[in-house]
Amino acid sequence: MGAARQVKVARWSGAMRWWRVRHGHATAEWYLDVLAHAMRERGWSHLKVYVESPPAVWVFCKGAEDAALCVTAKRVGGRWVYQVWPSIHYPCYAAVQVANVLDDVLRDRMDRTKPRAGVR
Template sequence: MFHRIRRVVGRWQAVLRWRTLLGDETAVRNLELLALALKEKGWRCVELYEKQEYGFPVPLLWVYASGMAEDVGMVVTVRATPGGTWAYFEAGKGRAGFLSPCGDAKTAAERVDRLLKYRMFPNPEWA
């Protein structure tokens, strides 16, 4: 029984990886919306979308602080999720880096904003 469940989950993960790798246009569109929302909050963003230029398999958005805390930042990507949907994830953490579903860039920007503020000033207020 356990092996059967494991095979089914493995197939779904392969499908989601495949959709993510082929969904560059969707990822870029969602990352651009997130970048606009984050820039309104004062964060700097670098769009790393071109596979040939940057060598990343998926589009990425590097978000970082300006001024004194330039060493604080995160890289965000968009991944396919079950049900034909998409979500923002912190790159490098895999599916454990879930931030927010796509479709509401304002909520995703608030989540990224809180996480980065917490990294700059570890305080329960930002958790």
């Protein structure tokens, strides 16, 4: 019989953790790309910030800086969701429906930021 091999479990689990984090980051980017495309079709501008963790997409309208939204994608309970606010999650498989909701929210925010006639 040969000598027993010594295995460093800590190094292996670290490599697996890195792979899962990197794979999750790429998946989050993919879901955010789908949402960014759907928002661009509705006339909104977006800024992708993928170098940070979690990756995020800022959706905004020119001329109304107060009407911006930050959207991230993350796994919750084994499913991918868009996180718009800390307590509000939308499923990633329904990007078009989520874009419709965000479109309504941004239009409402734009209406609030416009100056009203006769008000100074």
